[in-house]
Amino acid sequence: MDLNQGAQTMRTSRIAILAGLGLLLATGAAVAREMKSYTPVTQERLLKAEPQDWLMTRGRYEGWSYSELTQINTSNVHKLRPVWSFSTGVNSGHEAPPLVNDGVMFVSTPNSQLIALDARTGDEFWRYRRELPEGFSALHNTNRGPALWGDKVYLATLDAYLVALDAKTGKVVWETQVGDWRIGQYMTIAPLVVNGKVMVGISGGEFGVRGYVAAYDAESGKEVWRTYTIPEPGQPGSETWRGDDWKRGGASVWMPGVYDPVTHVVLFGTGNASPWFGDQRPGDNLYTSSTIALDPDTGKLKGYFQYHWNDSWDWDEMNAPIVADYQYKGRKIHGLIKTARNGYLYWLELNKDGSISFVDAKPYVQQNVFKSIDPKTGRPEYYPDRVPGTGKRAEFCPSLWGGKDWPFDAWHPGLGRLYIPANDNHCGSLEGKIQEYVPGQWWTGVDIPDIGFHVVKGAKSFGEIQAWDIATGEKVWTELYPHSMNWGSILVTAGNLVFAGGTNDRAFRAYDARTGEQLWSFKANSGIIAPPSTYMIDGVQYVSVVAGWGVDPQFQQGLLSNLLGWDKSVPEGGVVWTFALAD
Amino acid sequence: MSGHEIPPVSGRRQIVGLLIRGLAFWGWLVGSRRRSGMAAEDAAGQQPQAGDGLVYFAGPRKNAPVLRSELPLGGPQHLVWPVAPDGTVRSANRLNQLLVIRLDSAAIAESMRPFAAEDVLCFSAICTHECCPVNMWKAENRTLYCSCHGSEYDPATGATVVAGPAPRRLAVVPLQLDGDRLVVAGPPVGRVGCRKV
Numbered sequence: 001m002d003l004n005q006g007a008q009t010m011r012t013s014r015i016a017i018l019a020g021l022g023l024l025l026a027t028g029a030a031v032a033r034e035m036k037s038y039t040p041v042t043q044e045r046l047l048k049a050e051p052q053d054w055l056m057t058r059g060r061y062e063g064w065s066y067s068e069l070t071q072i073n074t075s076n077v078h079k080l081r082p083v084w085s086f087s088t089g090v091n092s093g094h095e096a097p098p099l100v101n102d103g104v105m106f107v108s109t110p111n112s113q114l115i116a117l118d119a120r121t122g123d124e125f126w127r128y129r130r131e132l133p134e135g136f137s138a139l140h141n142t143n144r145g146p147a148l149w150g151d152k153v154y155l156a157t158l159d160a161y162l163v164a165l166d167a168k169t170g171k172v173v174w175e176t177q178v179g180d181w182r183i184g185q186y187m188t189i190a191p192l193v194v195n196g197k198v199m200v201g202i203s204g205g206e207f208g209v210r211g212y213v214a215a216y217d218a219e220s221g222k223e224v225w226r227t228y229t230i231p232e233p234g235q236p237g238s239e240t241w242r243g244d245d246w247k248r249g250g251a252s253v254w255m256p257g258v259y260d261p262v263t264h265v266v267l268f269g270t271g272n273a274s275p276w277f278g279d280q281r282p283g284d285n286l287y288t289s290s291t292i293a294l295d296p297d298t299g300k301l302k303g304y305f306q307y308h309w310n311d312s313w314d315w316d317e318m319n320a321p322i323v324a325d326y327q328y329k330g331r332k333i334h335g336l337i338k339t340a341r342n343g344y345l346y347w348l349e350l351n352k353d354g355s356i357s358f359v360d361a362k363p364y365v366q367q368n369v370f371k372s373i374d375p376k377t378g379r380p381e382y383y384p385d386r387v388p389g390t391g392k393r394a395e396f397c398p399s400l401w402g403g404k405d406w407p408f409d410a411w412h413p414g415l416g417r418l419y420i421p422a423n424d425n426h427c428g429s430l431e432g433k434i435q436e437y438v439p440g441q442w443w444t445g446v447d448i449p450d451i452g453f454h455v456v457k458g459a460k461s462f463g464e465i466q467a468w469d470i471a472t473g474e475k476v477w478t479e480l481y482p483h484s485m486n487w488g489s490i491l492v493t494a495g496n497l498v499f500a501g502g503t504n505d506r507a508f509r510a511y512d513a514r515t516g517e518q519l520w521s522f523k524a525n526s527g528i529i530a531p532p533s534t535y536m537i538d539g540v541q542y543v544s545v546v547a548g549w550g551v552d553p554q555f556q557q558g559l560l561s562n563l564l565g566w567d568k569s570v571p572e573g574g575v576v577w578t579f580a581l582a583d
Numbered sequence: 584m585s586g587h588e589i590p591p592v593s594g595r596r597q598i599v600g601l602l603i604r605g606l607a608f609w610g611w612l613v614g615s616r617r618r619s620g621m622a623a624e625d626a627a628g629q630q631p632q633a634g635d636g637l638v639y640f641a642g643p644r645k646n647a648p649v650l651r652s653e654l655p656l657g658g659p660q661h662l663v664w665p666v667a668p669d670g671t672v673r674s675a676n677r678l679n680q681l682l683v684i685r686l687d688s689a690a691i692a693e694s695m696r697p698f699a700a701e702d703v704l705c706f707s708a709i710c711t712h713e714c715c716p717v718n719m720w721k722a723e724n725r726t727l728y729c730s731c732h733g734s735e736y737d738p739a740t741g742a743t744v745v746a747g748p749a750p751r752r753l754a755v756v757p758l759q760l761d762g763d764r765l766v767v768a769g770p771p772v773g774r775v776g777c778r779k780v
């Protein structure tokens with residue numbers, strides 16, 4: 001994007017917003033009931049991540065998707081019952097966890113809506129509906145959740161605006177243009193807030209964007225810094241690109257970052273390189289399919305780790321890793337755990353200066369692309385016949401959806417275990433062609449009908465939950481789904497429960513985190529692909545999750561219906577479900 | 584409203600004329616709704632209308648007039664823009680994006696013939712699901728394919744939905760020929776755009 005042009009558009013749009021504000025106040029969000037009080041979110045509260053709240057997407061800065069609450073536990077979870085539900089009125093894929101701050105719940109939906117609810121009753125306080133521009137469309141219409149700071153709620157919108165809403169009323173306080181949807185930039189990310197800076201990234205890896213992370217002042221909406229995920233000529237890493245390829249090289253940022261208070265870095269994952277075929281952009285292509293570590297104050301790059309160089313499989317590494325102190329083979333590590341889309345599980349060390357060192361990696365699903373991994377650097381070597389190219393078809397496992405797509409894995413610090421929502425026994429095949437770049441148009445080097453997808457012959461299962469002992473590097477249990485993929489983010493609790501949806505049978509389940517035994521399940525209205533959350537109000541622990549099938553799982557289900565005869569139609573419709581123990 | 588309604592009269596000219604009159608109100612409705620956005624009141628934002636030419640949206644012939652004889656027989660489709668007689672490309676509103684496809688005339692459904700310029704049909708390129716461009720071709724099914732969620736439309740039967748989540752067919756734009764040049768014969772018939780949420 002031309003930055004000057006962007007700034008111009010931003011100014012104009014601000015004027016338009018001010019002009020439109022009167023109208024908005026008159027016709028906007030119907031206020032169902034008044035929110036009497038709201039507890040501001042401070043840096044201290046975010047750092048503490050007290051278990052009665054669920055203040056950010058993955059529950060805490062370190063991205064654990066873990067709760068210390070134990071009221072609901074392995075001995076009583078069979079008594080879990082729905083206490084209220086709320087229909088969002090929106091179809092398609094709901095991928096945001098309910099955030100809860102002192103009894104107030106925030107749920108974002110596809111097409112950039114945000115709803116504030118009374119977490120006790122499910123009654124609506126307000127709803128924000130983004131009016132998307134005429135003729136607007138986005139490849140993924142979903143949203144991964146809002147962010148909370150002070151007395152405001154922040155939403156990254158599909159048309160690439162960051163919007164700050166008054167948490168009590170839902171009224172727009174400010175909005176700032178982050179990117180330009182007309183050139184394929186859009187946002188589904190949940191913002192990350194550290195010390196009053198709201199950080200977002202841009203989607204568009206299928207449209208030839210150059211990815212970035214940008215930070216905005218939480219009060220004013222002013223851009224504080226912007227760091228591109230692909231260096232420009234002269235910057236370190238630029239030598240991994242040929243000519244002008246970097247300008248449209250991808251590395252979009254579409255999943256929320258995490259923050260490590262110890263080293264004071266934020267970590268974001270980057271998407272596929274673009275176009276999809278490595279021979280069209282020779283070089284390692286830094287920092288595509290990587291984790292990058294940034295200084296949250298300045299945006300300065302402090303470190304990175306690239307999982308696979310010169311990506312040719314559409315394996316985005318968009319999820320930020322989990323930050324944790326752990327033992328690995330007798331060594332104490334302040335490190336990262338990353339379940340990569342490329343089918344490997346990574347142990348990484350996060351050094352004091354923010355740089356990242358490789359420790360170890362192991363495949364957690366069938367992966368037939370890596371011949372070996374350098375034990376020092378973690379750099380893989382590829383089987384050449386597994387690398388698709390322009391005019392060269394190659395088959396590879398896992399398929400482009402990876403061993404794990406965007407759903408969150410979870411870390412139980414007490415048990416030292418990682419829980420992975422995995423998908424195995426599926427493979428892809430790709431052959432590239434040269435596509436003309438047209439701003440805002442699909443630009444991957446392959447048309448979707450030509451993307452090959454198949455399942456491993458004789459496979460008995462597809463979706464999985466895997467539990468890994470991180471200290472020993474061993475898998476300790478696996479739950480297998482014979483008739484479904486798994487698109488369910490995991491929540492793990494100190495009550496030793498693993499909660500997850502993700503299957504096409506609409507089930508929401510609880511497992512014993514130690515053994516993998518299923519202890520409870522509930523059939524929701526629709527398939528669950530949103531992360532669950534848990535919190536406590538007036539001494540009662542609740543678990544909430546949003547059902548609402550759509551986007552990639554739906555598309556993939558269609559393919560599997562053709563291949564395996566699975567039922568194509570999983571019911572759609574967003575509903576927030578909240579559960580508590582029956583008396 | 585279901586599909587493209589054809590008045591029961593014969594003669595292509597008459598039909599097209601009737602269609603234009605009969606659907607003027609619909610066209611006005613769609614047009615006024617569409618004009619309400621920031622998409623220019625001017626010609627560049629207005630929907631395709633009778634007398635408009637078509638130009639290529641991309642490719643080596645970008646912005647050049649679309650000629651029937653150069654379209655590949657049997658697909659794939661090409662994305663195009665309508666262009667006003669004064670040369671204004673109506674690209675200010677993305678909902679104006681159209682696609683043209685040349686089919687084996689025998690394959691074109693009877694009901695679609697009045698809209699065709701011989702063997703070429705023109706449809707709105709905006710998917711009725713969530714407004715993505717219908718910019719791909721699924722050769723094995725001979726369908727127009729939407730890149731967002733895989734909706735497939737059969738061009739021969741009027742872009743009816745044969746797969747995927749799209750709730751309705753694509754709007755059709757009546758065409759005629761000026762020599763070899765494709766010319767719009769009337770406003771889109773059917774609803775242009777998608778239903779959000």
Ligand code: FES
Nearest residue numbers: 710712713729732
């Ligand atoms: S927008 Fe075309 S299938 Fe969804």
